Amino acid sequence: MSDLHIRAAGPSDVTAVLAFWRTAAEGTSISDDRAGVDRLVARDPEALLLAERDGVLVGTVIAGFDGWRCHLYRLAVSPEARRQGIGSALLAAAEERFAALGGRRGDAMVLDRNERAHHAWRAAGYAPEPQWSRWVKPLTDG
Template sequence: MAGDEMTEADRRTSTPTSGDGHGSEAWAPAVVLRRGEVADIPALLAFWAVAGENASRPADDATMVENLLGRDPDCLLVAEQAGVIVGTVIAGWDGWRAHLYRLAVDPGCRGQGVGRRLVEAAEDRLRTLGAIRFDAMVLSENALGAHAWAAMGYRPQDDWTRWVRPA
């Protein structure tokens, strides 16, 4: 392959990062979904500091993420591009309810379907476990998150309010 030319196989496994649909797209390596691993924890914490909802919740902690993965090794889905984390979602299942949280997408990758792919994979996982309904935890003031969830068919449930207390 000479210069910057891409083969047809490269195009099928890559993702356009911008362009007008008329051949001017800049191509990037494909986004791959996989489960999160304990070895990812430092990168996850750094990623969430940039891309996550960081208001109104306790600070992220490596031990807590390790405990999460120890309890349910398949719950954390990671989107990765060229070896770099570009998205996450946690698909929590307690045997009764299916909870989606920690949906975060790298600001430079938003609007490219990364969040939608993560949520669809999380829903598939939870449906396989027996889920009949999903809920997404979204901070009330997170307009960007609310827009993303609404675009995927989620709606606020007006007759519920989440009540919390520190452990």
């Protein structure tokens, strides 16, 4: 994996990230638009991590920290690059970021129906917490 480079996304990466998520991510979110990702990159420039191989985007993860809890979103690897350690490398980079910020507990947003993702998260040491249920409310109509 020496040819894999992980770096924080910048404003110029947003268009490529949105296109990547359409092919590599399971499902979409109301936040998967230019304005949403622009806000993320502007607010926390180190949160959106990109994995590149030979200059080509092959993976992403959002490693957000609110000062109390570490949140992981949008772990996605291009279909042709899966099972090559890219997701694990992205999670390791996210966890290094969290440790440097003083984070002590991470949680991940993982779709119930995405069985392939469940395996990857378990392999990385994460586990579902059945005593918690996720409750959401869209804050916009979009």
